[in-house]
Amino acid sequence: MVIRYELTGMDLGEVRFAVSPLTELTLSLRSFRDPGRYPLHLPWLHEVRSVRADLDAGALTSLTNDRLWTPDLLTPRPASPLTRVEEQFETLAAADPRRLAAELAELHGGDVPAALTGSPAVVLRRVVRALREYWQACFTPHWPRLRALLEADVAHRARETVQHGSARMFAELTHGVRLVDNVVEVRLRSPVTYTRTTAGDGLTLVPSVFCRGVSAPISAAEPPFLMYGARGVGTLWQRAAAPAGTALVDLLGRTRAELLTDLADPASSTELAARRGTTVSAVNQHLRVLRASGLLVSARTGRSVVYRRTDLGDGLVGRRSPAG
Structure with a gap:
């Protein structure tokens, strides 16, 4: 009908x-x-x-x-x-x-x-x-x-x-x-x-x-x-990644350190905002800084922009990249 x-x-x-x-x-x-x-x-x-x-x-x-x-x-x-x-x-x-x-x-x-x-x-x-x-x-x-x-x-x-x-x-x-x-x-x-x-x-x-x-x-x-x-x-009830380490927080600030930690798997700013209970615009501001610093790269998938950590980002979080 x-x-x-x-x-x-x-x-x-x-x-x-x-x-x-x-x-x-x-x-x-x-x-x-x-x-x-x-x-x-x-x-x-x-x-x-x-x-x-x-x-x-x-x-x-x-x-x-x-x-x-x-x-x-x-x-x-x-x-x-x-x-x-x-x-x-x-x-x-x-x-x-x-x-x-x-x-x-x-x-x-x-x-x-x-x-x-x-x-x-x-x-x-x-x-x-x-x-x-x-x-x-x-x-x-x-x-x-x-x-x-x-x-x-x-x-x-x-x-x-x-x-x-x-x-x-x-x-x-x-x-x-x-x-x-x-x-x-x-x-x-x-x-x-x-x-x-x-x-x-x-x-x-x-x-x-x-x-x-x-x-x-x-x-x-x-x-x-x-x-x-x-x-x-689909990301609504996903648990956030473990809290960022003290050294990483001291280096990047708590919000950016937590976002970088969350990106163990690629995600969009919408997904990250939902996990953190904040706005997409606020998340995007931090993601731009992390990307400009060489810690993230981004790629468009359909209508969304998906972010993932670079090798440098993986190294700061203390995890090996998939290729490594």
Whole structure:
């Protein structure tokens, strides 16, 4: 099925990117329901397994169905890349409880699990409380890393738009999305088809580490936005290399020493930023200095620039190069 968003007039210039903490939180519940579909997140799932025992599992697992759909109310269109989860929780708590009840009924084909039946107001309060506790237990320790990867993706897409145009940027978001004239076509597996204009609303693009393809609101009444899989998720839960040695830190400074140590295997600045929980622009500044010093070389692979250590870089870290 196909959703079409018609970008009219200046709306082509109103395509914006944003990050939604609540969307990430909600979509992550799908990995708990069917972890086999999300193998890249298994390290995280193992790490949070012990704290999940104290959460409201009944409410949380009832927020997805066998098709791994979730209520639109819990995946809101964010206002900006700087949206805070607490703001989204406050908005959710103030929502019309009847809307959540209707979306849950649609989600489960009228057979809503017992954990989320009863007074709509009581159900909404339980959902908000369960999600807050879930965020605190499972997301708070990891959110800086997640946010860094999402913001790196936003920066990459913005550069692609400026350098190569909107059509190419949309085509590279994910399979099933394309821009034809001023119409964004989104092909979904769900039985949803509608066409709506983005006039007055614009179109918001939301990267996600828990979205494997592309997703969009199932209702044409929802503000236009797309959720798509962010780049670099395969590196998200990789452990950083061992801390750089004292002598190397004294020579290069801690950040550059750690980046050089991280590059035991070639990686892009996006991957390095995600591992270190920092921005791509900050990482790029250090990589340029390391490259100018002869400690790294770089090569373009597809749309990414990949960095690797030189023999000199290997020698400083204390490891032999593959050729040696």
